[in-house]
Amino acid sequence: MAEVLVVDDSRVMREMIVACLRSLPGAVFTQAASGLEAIERLSLKRFDLVLLDLNMPDIGGVEVVEFVRAQDTLRALPVMVVTTRGDEASRERVMAAGATRFMTKPFTPEALAAEVRGLLGEGAGAGR
Amino acid sequence: MTEGLAGFLAAYTAEAEEHLAAADAQALLIDASLRKGESNARAVRELFRALHTLKGLSAMVGVEPVVAVTHRMETALRAADRAGGRLSLPTLETLLRGLQTVASQVRALADGRDAPEAPRGLLDALAALEADVARADDAEVRLDLDPAVARSLAPFEVQEIARGARAGRRAVRVDFVPSRERAEAGQTITTARERVGRVGDIVKVVPLSVAATERAPGGIAFALVLLTSASDEAVAEAAWAEPASVRVVAAPRAAEPEVNATRGDEPEVASLDVGRRDAVRVDRARVDAVLDALAPVFASRARVSAEVTSLRAAGGDTRAIAAALSDDARRLRELRAAVLRLRMVPLAEVLGRVNLVVRGLQRSSGKLVRLEVDAGDAECDKVVADQVFPAVVHVVRNAVDHGVETPEERRRAGKPEEATLRVVGRQRSSAEVEVTVSDDGRGVDAAAVASRAGEPAPADDEALLAMLCRAGLSTRASASAVSGRGMGMDIARRVVEGLGGALSMRTEAGAGTSFTMRLPTTLSVVDVFTFECGAQRFAAPLSAVDEVIEADAPVRGPSLGAGAAVAMVERGGAMIPMVDLEAALGMGDGRGARRKAMVLRRGGEALAFAVDRVLGLQEVVVRPLTDPLLRVRGVSGAADLGDGRPTLVLDLAALREAVGGGAA
Amino acid sequence: MSELYVVFRVGEAEYALSAREVARLEPCEGVTPVPGGPKHLAGVAQVRGRFIPVIDLRVRFGLDPAPTGPDTRLVVGTVGARTVALRVDRARETVRLSEGDVAAPPRMIAERTLGYVRGVARVAGRALLVMDLPTVVGEEGV
Numbered sequence: 013m014a015e016v017l018v019v020d021d022s023r024v025m026r027e028m029i030v031a032c033l034r035s036l037p038g039a040v041f042t043q044a045a046s047g048l049e050a051i052e053r054l055s056l057k058r059f060d061l062v063l064l065d066l067n068m069p070d071i072g073g074v075e076v077v078e079f080v081r082a083q084d085t086l087r088a089l090p091v092m093v094v095t096t097r098g099d100e101a102s103r104e105r106v107m108a109a110g111a112t113r114f115m116t117k118p119f120t121p122e123a124l125a126a127e128v129r130g131l132l133g134e135g136a137g138a139g140r
Numbered sequence: 141m142t143e144g145l146a147g148f149l150a151a152y153t154a155e156a157e158e159h160l161a162a163a164d165a166q167a168l169l170i171d172a173s174l175r176k177g178e179s180n181a182r183a184v185r186e187l188f189r190a191l192h193t194l195k196g197l198s199a200m201v202g203v204e205p206v207v208a209v210t211h212r213m214e215t216a217l218r219a220a221d222r223a224g225g226r227l228s229l230p231t232l233e234t235l236l237r238g239l240q241t242v243a244s245q246v247r248a249l250a251d252g253r254d255a256p257e258a259p260r261g262l263l264d265a266l267a268a269l270e271a272d273v274a275r276a277d278d279a280e281v282r283l284d285l286d287p288a289v290a291r292s293l294a295p296f297e298v299q300e301i302a303r304g305a306r307a308g309r310r311a312v313r314v315d316f317v318p319s320r321e322r323a324e325a326g327q328t329i330t331t332a333r334e335r336v337g338r339v340g341d342i343v344k345v346v347p348l349s350v351a352a353t354e355r356a357p358g359g360i361a362f363a364l365v366l367l368t369s370a371s372d373e374a375v376a377e378a379a380w381a382e383p384a385s386v387r388v389v390a391a392p393r394a395a396e397p398e399v400n401a402t403r404g405d406e407p408e409v410a411s412l413d414v415g416r417r418d419a420v421r422v423d424r425a426r427v428d429a430v431l432d433a434l435a436p437v438f439a440s441r442a443r444v445s446a447e448v449t450s451l452r453a454a455g456g457d458t459r460a461i462a463a464a465l466s467d468d469a470r471r472l473r474e475l476r477a478a479v480l481r482l483r484m485v486p487l488a489e490v491l492g493r494v495n496l497v498v499r500g501l502q503r504s505s506g507k508l509v510r511l512e513v514d515a516g517d518a519e520c521d522k523v524v525a526d527q528v529f530p531a532v533v534h535v536v537r538n539a540v541d542h543g544v545e546t547p548e549e550r551r552r553a554g555k556p557e558e559a560t561l562r563v564v565g566r567q568r569s570s571a572e573v574e575v576t577v578s579d580d581g582r583g584v585d586a587a588a589v590a591s592r593a594g595e596p597a598p599a600d601d602e603a604l605l606a607m608l609c610r611a612g613l614s615t616r617a618s619a620s621a622v623s624g625r626g627m628g629m630d631i632a633r634r635v636v637e638g639l640g641g642a643l644s645m646r647t648e649a650g651a652g653t654s655f656t657m658r659l660p661t662t663l664s665v666v667d668v669f670t671f672e673c674g675a676q677r678f679a680a681p682l683s684a685v686d687e688v689i690e691a692d693a694p695v696r697g698p699s700l701g702a703g704a705a706v707a708m709v710e711r712g713g714a715m716i717p718m719v720d721l722e723a724a725l726g727m728g729d730g731r732g733a734r735r736k737a738m739v740l741r742r743g744g745e746a747l748a749f750a751v752d753r754v755l756g757l758q759e760v761v762v763r764p765l766t767d768p769l770l771r772v773r774g775v776s777g778a779a780d781l782g783d784g785r786p787t788l789v790l791d792l793a794a795l796r797e798a799v800g801g802g803a804a
Numbered sequence: 805m806s807e808l809y810v811v812f813r814v815g816e817a818e819y820a821l822s823a824r825e826v827a828r829l830e831p832c833e834g835v836t837p838v839p840g841g842p843k844h845l846a847g848v849a850q851v852r853g854r855f856i857p858v859i860d861l862r863v864r865f866g867l868d869p870a871p872t873g874p875d876t877r878l879v880v881g882t883v884g885a886r887t888v889a890l891r892v893d894r895a896r897e898t899v900r901l902s903e904g905d906v907a908a909p910p911r912m913i914a915e916r917t918l919g920y921v922r923g924v925a926r927v928a929g930r931a932l933l934v935m936d937l938p939t940v941v942g943e944e945g946v
Binding site: 021022023024025027028031045046048049051052055056057065067068069070071075079082083085095096117118119 | 186328
Binding site: 432676725726727763765767768769770772773774775778780783784785786787788 | 833834835836837838839840841842845848849850854855856857859886887888941942
C-alpha cells in the first residue's frame with residue numbers, strides 16, 4: 013500500500029489529481045491545502061510520495077522542497093512537482109532544491125498515472 | 141477539455157468564482173493603498189497567486205479563453221511582485237477589466253455556454269502592461285529574530301513589520317508545535333494559523349527543524365510572525381502555546397502624524413475583512429452546529445404536542461401542560477432567533493464591493509457614473525449576503541450598460557453629464573431586507589423591448605420586467621461587451637427568487653429605473669407545504685407555491701426525454717402544463733394518477749407539479765444537505781417534520797428548469 | 805499495539821473497519837431516498853441531529869440491493885469532517901487486530917476491489933477484508 017500526499021491549494025485540482033490516480037491499486041491519498049499543512053503532515057506520518065503544487069499561500073512548493081530535503085527523515089522521499097505552465101523558471105529552482113520529478117499542468121490522467129507508478133516502483137525498489 | 145475531467149466543470153466554475161472573489165478583494169486593497177500613495181506588496185502577491193491558481197485550473201479543464209486573460213494578468217503581476225509590489229492606478233484599472241472579463245467568461249460556463257474569447261484590445265492592453273519598477277525604500281529595520289526565521293522573510297515582509305511597528309502595533313513571534321495527538325484534537329498548523337489570524341495580522345509562517353523530542357515528535361515547529369495589539373496571553377492561547385514563549389520581534393514606535401492621518405481612511409477598507417470592533421469572530425460551522433442541535437428539539441416538541449392533543453381527546457386535563465408547552469415554544473423560538481442573529485453580517489459589507497464593479501464599468505463604457513452606497517445598519521444572514529451579491533452585480537451592470545446614457549446624450553437631455561447610481565440597503569423588518577439599485581438614466585423603453593420579444597407592449601412595469609428577464613433579450617441593438625448581451629436580468633431574478641425573495645422594477649421614460657430586491661434576512665426557518673408523491677413525503681417552501689389545484693382531469697400531452705409526460709390541466713379558465721413530480725425527480729415513470737397539483741409561483745410560464753396528497757402547511761427548520769453526495773438538483777435541503785426521518789425540501793424552480801431543459 | 809475493528813457483512817464477504825473511523829452503529833431506519841444521486845446512495849438519514857448520506861455497500865461493491873431486514877445496520881463512519889453511514893447486511897462483532905494480523909491484499913483482490921480493501925486479516929480461520937473508508941466514501945476528505 014502506498015501513501016500519497018497531494019498538496020495543492022485548489023480543492024478541485026486536488027480532487028482531479030486523486031481522480032486521475034484512483035485506478036492505482038492500493039494507493040491511499042491524503043490531501044493538504046497548503047505548504048504548511050504538507051510539512052505538518054509529512055512530519056507526523058510516513059508517506060511514499062508527494063505530489064506538490066508550486067504556488068500556494070504562506071509558503072510555496074520550492075520552500076516545501078527545501079525544507080523537506082533538510083530533514084534527515086525526509087531526504088529520500090520522492091517529490092513530484094505538479095504545476096502550471098509558465099513556471100519553467102521555477103523548475104530550475106525546485107529541481108535544484110531537490111525535487112524528484114517535474115510535471116506541467118495540464119496533463120492527461122494517463123500521463124500522471126504513469127509518472128506516479130514509476131515513482132512508486134522506484135521508491136519501493138530502492139527503499140526495501 | 142482533458143478527457144476524463146469533464147465532470148469537474150461544475151466544481152471548476154464554483155472554485156473559479158472563489159478565486160475571482162479573492163482577486164477582487166485584493167484589488168480593492170491595492171486600490172486603497174494606491175490612493176494613499178502606498179504600495180501593497182502583500183496584496184499584489186495574493187492577487188498574483190489567485191490568478192495563477194485560476195490559470196492552472198482553467199488550463200486543466202481546458203478553458204482556454206480564461207487561460208489567455210489570466211496568463212497575461214499573471215505576467216504583469218509577477219513583474220509588479222518582483223518590483224516590490226509597485227504598480228500604478230492605470231495598471232490596476234486594466235487588471236480590473238481583465239478580472240471582469242474572466243468573471244463573465246466563468247458566468248457563461250456556469251450557464252452552460254462556451255466561455256467567450258476576450259476582446260483583442262484587452263489582451264493587447266494586458267500584454268503591454270509594464271509594471272512600474274520603482275522599488276519600495278529599503279528602510280533599515282532591526283528585528284530581534286532567529287536567523288532561520290529572519291532568512292525566510294522577504295523584503296516586503298520586513299517592510300510590513302516596520303510599518304506595523306510605526307503604526308503602534310507589536311510584532312511578535314509565537315511557535316506552534318504539531319503532533320499526532322494535537323492533529324487528532326483538531327490542533328493543526330491550519331487551525332492555529334486561523335486562530336492566530338484572529339488576534340493579529342500574520343506576516344509570515346516559517347517551518348523550522350527542531351530536535352525531535354516527546355513534545356515535538358515530528359522534529360518540526362512553525363514560527364508564526366504577526367503584528368498584533370493583543371496580549372501575549374491571547375496570542376499564546378490562539379497558538380496553544382505558553383504565554384512565556386511569545387517573543388517580541390519589533391516594538392511599536394511613536395506613531396507619526398502622517399501615519400495617523402492615513403489611518404483615518406482605513407475603516408472603510410478594513411471593515412471588508414476585519415469586521416467590527418468589539419466583535420467576536422466565530423466560525424460559521426460552530427453556529428451551524430448549534431442550529432443543528434436545536435432542530436431536533438423542534439421536532440420532538442411537535443411530537444409532544446401531538447401526544448397532548450390525543451391525551452385531551454381521551455378526556456385528560458391538559459391545561460397546565462399545554463400552558464407550559466406554549467411557554468416553552470416561545471422561549472425556543474427566541475433562542476433560535478438569537479442563534480440566527482449570530483450569523484448576521486452588515487449589508488454594508490456586501491454592497492461596498494459594488495464600488496469596484498462600477499469603476500471598471502465606467503472605464504469600459506465611457507460613461508460617467510457617481511455611485512452612492514447606503515446600507516445603514518441593515519443586516520442579513522451570511523449565506524443570503526454571499527448569494528445575493530452576484531445578483532446585485534448583474535443589476536448594477538445592467539443599470540450602467542443599459543440605463544445610463546452617454547455624457548453627450550445626457551447633456552442633450554438637459555441632465556448633468558455624470559449620472560447618479562444609488563445602491564441602498566434597508567431593513568424592512570427583522571425578517572426582511574431590501575436592496576434597491578436606482579439610476580437617473582433613460583428608463584426602459586417598453587416598446588423596444590416588446591418589439592424585440594415579438595410581443596405586444598406590456599401593460600405595466602411588472603409585465604415589462606418579466607419580458608426583460610427572458611433570457612437572451614437585450615434592449616440594445618448591438619451586443620454589449622459590458623453586460624454580456626443583457627443576460628443579467630434573468631440571472632438576477634433567479635438568484636433572488638431562489639433565496640425566497642422577490643425582484644421588482646419601476647421605470648420612467650427619461651427619468652430612470654429602479655430595481656428592488658426583497659430578501660429574507662435568513663434562510664433557516666421556512667413555512668413549507670408538506671405533501672406525498674409516490675411512497676414518499678416531501679416539502680416545498682410556501683413562497684415557491686402559488687396555489688394548490690385539483691388535478692383529476694388532466695389532458696395527456698407529449699412525452700419528454702426521460703419519460704416524464706407533460707399533461708395539461710385547467711387553472712382559472714386557462715390550460716397550463718403539468719408535470720408529474722415523481723417523474724420530474726427521476727423516481728418513477730409518472731404514469732400514476734395524481735389528485736393534486738402545486739402551481740409554481742412567479743417567473744415565467746405557470747407550471748403545475750402533480751402530487752398525490754397535500755398534508756398541510758408547517759414551519760420547519762430547513763437545513764442544507766452539505767455532504768457532496770447529497771448535493772443534487774432540485775433538492776435544497778431537508779427538515780425533520782417530527783418523525784425523526786429527513787423530509788426532502790424541494791427547490792421547485794430548479795426542478796422546473798430541469799424539466800424545461802428536457803433533462804428530467 | 806492492537807486496535808479494535810468493527811466487523812460487518814456485505815453479501816458473502818466479511819469486512820473490518822477500524823473503530824477509530826466508526827462513530828456508531830444504528831439500526832437501518834428512517835432512510836429517505838434522494839433522487840439524482842449516485843446509484844450507491846441509498847438516501848439520507850438523521851443521526852444525532854445531523855442529516856448524513858447513506859451509502860449502500862451492496863451496490864457500492866457491485867451486488868444487487870437487498871431489502872432491509874432485522875439484521876441490516878448503518879455503520880456510521882467519519883472521514884475528515886464528513887460523517888457518512890454505510891448500509892451493511894449485518895454488523896454484530898468487534899475484533900482486536902494487531903498490525904501483524906493485517907497483510908496487504910493479494911494483487912488480484914486489490915485490483916478487483918478497486919482500492920476499497922487496504923488489507924486482509926486472518927482471524928480464527930476467517931478472512932476479514934480491511935476496508936479503506938475514504939476510498940469507499942469517494943472524494944477523499946482533507
